[in-house]
Amino acid sequence: MVKRENSKVTIYDVAREAGVSKTSVSRYLGGRYDELSDKTRKKIELAINKMEYRPSTMARGLKSNKSYLIGIIVADINNPYTTAILRGAEDICSQNGYNLMICNSDNNPVKERGYFEMLLSHRIDGLIIHTTGGNHDMLKQMQDQKTPIILLDRKVPDLEIDTVGLDNFQATSQAVNYLVNQNYERIAFFSEPASKVSTRYERRLSFQQTLLGQGHPSSKDVYEVNVDDLNDVDSKLQHFLDDSEGKARVILTANSVVLLKLILLLQEKKLSVPKDLAMIGFDNPEWSTIVYSGITTIEQPTYQIGVAAMEMILRRIDGHESPAQTMAYQAKLNIRQTTPYIQK
């Protein structure tokens, strides 16, 4: 049992234990073995293991102007979409010797702002952000400081920033065309407010354009709901139900949070899916396979998106220079039980 006096061992302690200079230890740490005699190397190795020494990232960072920290601000950590991306990003991140600082803005610009400040103070080497859309000045500030930024999913106007996300136009039109071909007479689009969030905006726009292109009457069946207010969701839902009474109808939700709330309300109303109303939703939460024997979903390659965002930012950190890029992934339509074919 080693008796330990001071809790954190430093490079100096190791040097003393090994009977060499700090410089030699540093060389060892940097893997520059060609600058070390075998004897010295062995001594250092021994000392490091004996003392359980680990170099301080902080001290290293101070010297090298790198923190080995990558910040990621997500809008909603409760969303399975988010956690899947996090896993992808994290895997790549730690494989490359970086650490992730995960921050959850809860879709709140004020919280988001606070995290910006913190991350800036920690001198993160890069930022991946699923932005609330409310802090463009902060993004600009970070850009000014030459910190690479990758936008996840949601774009921001007027700023040249790399973006990784879904091809919302392809995804939405694919789904809408499918629904039209299934002979639905009324197709509603339910989304959270789209004003500041590009993803929602693009999906809505594509929804309308596709229907217009098909000469379908539903391009006006667009509803914006506040998911934190079930009454609001309820009244919008009821409006669509009344308005489409007797028709073959379906609801397309812009994400799984909206989907969940709607299902909750439909069950309260004792409406059955797909008999009274068909359903399809963006995202592909685990539970979508067990509700209604399987809900038709528009699945994003979430893990892959996380991987791509992290790979992109690591490239930027390594000094890769090029104009801002946008990577848009294709969605996959999972046809399940909630969108049956309607006989005319």
Add this chain to the structure above:
Amino acid sequence: MVKRENSKVTIYDVAREAGVSKTSVSRYLGGRYDELSDKTRKKIELAINKMEYRPSTMARGLKSNKSYLIGIIVADINNPYTTAILRGAEDICSQNGYNLMICNSDNNPVKERGYFEMLLSHRIDGLIIHTTGGNHDMLKQMQDQKTPIILLDRKVPDLEIDTVGLDNFQATSQAVNYLVNQNYERIAFFSEPASKVSTRYERRLSFQQTLLGQGHPSSKDVYEVNVDDLNDVDSKLQHFLDDSEGKARVILTANSVVLLKLILLLQEKKLSVPKDLAMIGFDNPEWSTIVYSGITTIEQPTYQIGVAAMEMILRRIDGHESPAQTMAYQAKLNIRQTTPYIQK
């Protein structure tokens, strides 16, 4: 538009801009206004704002031997249980000027070990861990370095460490008693392997003891499944189904992951819940309210657990000394549609 040459502003830049010394700026940052003349203070304030200066946590940390970083290693970031805890922990954390480093071990001891190394290198001020149970030596090492640790949910033997989690005995026996009173003749307990995970072990033990105490025949209906192998789950499920054929029966799952897999299989088998088989599960994922018109669950105060763990570790970081504590929260039984009363 300010032209910026060097990207990161330092305390020295601010001092020069304000025409004072670094020391004065440092005093300002530390809020020691009584050591500053009004005039100096104003000048510094101006310079800081103009230059968008933010002190470097790294440099500060190096000097003060604090990183303002708290590590949290979770076993499964996909689990809603985990994200709820994360939200609680994070709220308190950022309120106190700390930042969270979230690591996801994926229940893999090797990954967990890697994160230990990294967090140790970052000189985190504290660690909250939902441990895989495979790296006790690392926990000990961290303790030796005087880094406060809080165990989340899962205890480890032989080590004196604060623990925050659920009162698994109360929770399980409450549920089992409820099921016995609902007149179920066969009650099965489905869990992931319990050997290294105290939570699973305690729940299983309590399950068996409670049934034994009631003189109920099901204390042997205990199944351990590997959720990553659906065939394994299927064969265990089938075993119980065959064995309990014709009886009023119910399955209690030790977490929502197991619950989800079982439901998937039941649907494949075209079995209906609760008619053919009743269900109840630990955790209370959002989707439990919409599947089978509501699944009966044993809900943990997850957000509160996250809050408590973070508060506890902050107290330790602030130097609070006392023997290791255990905080066990009470569970709440949400009685819904999947566990109806059985007429004898």
Add this chain to the structure above:
DNA sequence: TTGTAAGCGTTATCAA
């Protein structure tokens, strides 16, 4: 009230 200088744990430069 202000400033000079040393030091935190590293790495890099330079000289030996």
Add this chain to the structure above:
DNA sequence: TTGATAACGCTTACAA
């Protein structure tokens, strides 16, 4: 092949 020494951005004695 080695080791002093300075420097990174900050805080804190200590001095003025």
